[in-house]
Amino acid sequence: MLIDLKIWLKHFEYHAGRRVVLPEGRPYTLTDCERRRIAKSIATFQLGEQSEGRSLVRAAYEYERRHDEAPVARVIELLIEEEQQHATLLGAFMGQHGIACKNKDWTDGIFRFVRRQAGLELYLSVLITAELIGKVYYRALECATDCKQLQALCRMMVADELAHIGFESDLLRTMRARRSHFARFLISVTHRLFLASTALAVWVTHLRVLRHAGYRTRSFMRTCNAQYSFYLGSSLPADRTSWKRA
Numbered sequence: 638m639l640i641d642l643k644i645w646l647k648h649f650e651y652h653a654g655r656r657v658v659l660p661e662g663r664p665y666t667l668t669d670c671e672r673r674r675i676a677k678s679i680a681t682f683q684l685g686e687q688s689e690g691r692s693l694v695r696a697a698y699e700y701e702r703r704h705d706e707a708p709v710a711r712v713i714e715l716l717i718e719e720e721q722q723h724a725t726l727l728g729a730f731m732g733q734h735g736i737a738c739k740n741k742d743w744t745d746g747i748f749r750f751v752r753r754q755a756g757l758e759l760y761l762s763v764l765i766t767a768e769l770i771g772k773v774y775y776r777a778l779e780c781a782t783d784c785k786q787l788q789a790l791c792r793m794m795v796a797d798e799l800a801h802i803g804f805e806s807d808l809l810r811t812m813r814a815r816r817s818h819f820a821r822f823l824i825s826v827t828h829r830l831f832l833a834s835t836a837l838a839v840w841v842t843h844l845r846v847l848r849h850a851g852y853r854t855r856s857f858m859r860t861c862n863a864q865y866s867f868y869l870g871s872s873l874p875a876d877r878t879s880w881k882r883a
């Protein structure tokens with residue numbers, strides 16, 4: 638058994654038994670202006686949270702078998718269930734406030750296509766890109782209306798996303814530590830470029846929510862890039878190049 642994986646498994650199992658629910662409180666009707674500001678944007682993120690992650694789980698079991706690193710796949714299964722719960726909560730909020738769901742979106746389609754193309758490392762790199770930008774987005778969405786219910790929902794989801802990002806960055810940094818210096822450099826440059834282009838696409842498609850939260854193009858890009866630097870920018874300490882006990 639691996640030290641950090643045990644802790645992550647406990648974390649996700651604990652939360653699986655204590656799913657958050659849509660915060661109740663005094664009914665709040667979104668103003669027309671607020672609804673127009675968030676409707677398309679929140680529907681796109683709700684769609685993105687819906688993934689069943691079948692190819693991710695398959696890749697995780699394959700990785701686990703090859704590297705003898707159980708229970709990586711179980712942790713990822715629980716993480717995906719938590720994402721689906723986000724989709725349910727957002728969907729419930731949207732239903733209560735007369736916001737229509739989306740069945741497809743070009744940004745979601747690109748993410749799904751890229752994720753299906755390769756093994757666990759690439760899959761996780763794409764996933765964590767969405768999570769890092771999503772964390773910035775949900776904080777912006779919290780400021781987009783005066784609806785206390787949406788504000789509480791955003792805070793709950795950011796708390797979950799922090800754990801998702803913590804686990805994914807832990808796993809990715811361990812995977813990357815096995816590679817040569819040059820390969821790590823190339824991966825880092827490519828990943829930063831992917832994150833920057835994704836953040837730009839998110840900026841363009843969620844402009845109203847992000848601008849209302851006080852972001853401008855440069856500050857939003859800088860904030861997303863800072864997320865990458867914080868979680869994936871530092872090199873892995875030598876004693877953590879393997880999760881196995883000595």
Ligand SMILES: [Fe+2]
Pocket residue numbers: 686719720723794798
């Ligand atoms: Fe999520």
Ligand SMILES: [Fe+2]
Pocket residue numbers: 720768797798801
């Ligand atoms: Fe997440």
